[in-house]
Amino acid sequence: MIFRLAVLGASLVSFLLTYYKQKKHEEKMVELQQQQHKVEDDVWYKFIFITNENSGCTEHLRQEESCGDKCSHNYLQTIRQHVRSAKASISLCIYHVTLATILQELTEAHSRQIVVRVISDREMDYHHASITKKLKEKGIALKIQPDTQTFMHHKFLLIDENTDDKEVWFGSLNLTAQALTTNCENMMYTNNASMVSDFSKCFEMLWESFSDL
Numbered sequence: 737m738i739f740r741l742a743v744l745g746a747s748l749v750s751f752l753l754t755y756y757k758q759k760k761h762e763e764k765m766v767e768l769q770q771q772q773h774k775v776e777d778d779v780w781y782k783f784i785f786i787t788n789e790n791s792g793c794t795e796h797l798r799q800e801e802s803c804g805d806k807c808s809h810n811y812l813q814t815i816r817q818h819v820r821s822a823k824a825s826i827s828l829c830i831y832h833v834t835l836a837t838i839l840q841e842l843t844e845a846h847s848r849q850i851v852v853r854v855i856s857d858r859e860m861d862y863h864h865a866s867i868t869k870k871l872k873e874k875g876i877a878l879k880i881q882p883d884t885q886t887f888m889h890h891k892f893l894l895i896d897e898n899t900d901d902k903e904v905w906f907g908s909l910n911l912t913a914q915a916l917t918t919n920c921e922n923m924m925y926t927n928n929a930s931m932v933s934d935f936s937k938c939f940e941m942l943w944e945s946f947s948d949l
């Protein structure tokens with residue numbers, strides 16, 4: 737009897753510890769999600785974190801409705817708004833992109849005479865859901881890495897990189913519904929000039945070395 741009580745007590749302590757750690761983890765994720773700080777007056781950073789809480793947002797993406805600030809639909813809307821705000825150029829370097837709304841935003845930007853360039857991966861270019869071929873059909877400049885043995889695994893987006901309104905988005909997030917709702921992902925966006933410059937150099941280097949599709 738005493739042995740059974742000891743086992744029960746140990747199990748209860750273990751459960752409470754796990755629960756406490758999970759709560760602390762969730763609070764930290766909320767804190768990180770809300771994090772937006774200025775290190776200088778005119779330099780900002782913001783983070784997006786896709787967590788297990790976004791697993792219910794698949795329908796929200798499809799129906800274009802929001803379940804709150806941390807909804808995947810809100811994150812996609814934010815990305816779309818920034819793309820829509822471009823005044824001069826959009827340079828997207830992405831392993832996998834399938835979202836029809838991104839196709840729409842890039843096509844509309846191209847129609848507004850914004851210089852739109854996209855770099856993607858060869859294997860993903862063959863993926864049935866990829867929008868890369870549709871981008872090409874719309875007249876958007878597209879380059880695919882020639883190497884079949886390695887991946888073009890970058891995920892970053894430059895907006896107006898040569899103007900005062902420059903910004904860069906980067907992280908683990910592919911522009912797919914799965915990445916926005918099912919995976920654990922991160923993305924940061926910032927107008928930090930040094931970061932924009934470094935990513936811009938990377939984009940130009942890849943653009944020069946990769947072939948036209």
Ligand SMILES: [Zn+2]
Nearest residue numbers: 793796803807
């Ligand atoms: Zn949602």
